[in-house]
């Protein structure tokens with residue numbers, strides 16, 4: 001059984017990087033979550049926007065002795081959830097061809113969980129739910145490339161990507177195929193493999 005799993009399904013942490021509480025990202029994240037919960041997964045969704053998450057200051061304290069991150073902000077509550085998760089889901093809009101800063105700030109701070117003593121991420125699953133205003137994926141930048149690099153470096157498995165065009169709040173909901181893909185990915189990653 002995966003490390004943080006419940007008896008019936010995976011332990012999933014969704015990091016939602018959109019500032020919109022009723023936007024397209026949350027539409028995908030909610031459907032993903034419904035699919036995962038339907039097969040017994042435990043899903044924790046964190047809205048990063050508005051949390052106090054400061055940038056990594058590269059002090060390297062976390063790398064010397066494995067005593068965690070010295071910055072006392074909201075990441076301290078997210079670290080144990082990252083540790084416990086079997087599956088980490090990045091849910092976000094494309095901003096300027098890249099990750100929104102809400103997500104990037106959080107990922108930079110993962111550094112404290114990747115030390116000479118341990119790699120917390122090794123063996124976990126990563127998935128991406130992504131929306132963008134442009135017409136296609138190619139013109140919407142390098143998020144997939146970035147996350148693929150993280151997975152290779154951390155020995156995580158990149159287990160699913162759902163992406164689609166959605167500019168204004170409500171657009172994702174008008175695309176049933178997109179919403180269904182999020183549900184099906186939740187179903188797939190919610191169950192033990």
Ligand SMILES: Cc1cc2nc3c(=O)[nH]c(=O)nc-3n(C[C@H](O)[C@H](O)[C@H](O)COP(=O)(O)O)c2cc1C
Nearest residue numbers: 018023024025093094095096097132133134166167
């Ligand atoms: C600051 C900002 C930058 C954006 N940059 C891009 C971009 O580079 N490419 C793109 O296709 N859409 C871009 N968009 C559009 C968003 O990705 C799109 O509106 C998305 O649906 C927002 O998701 P949300 O409703 O979950 O907030 C940008 C939007 C904002 C506010």
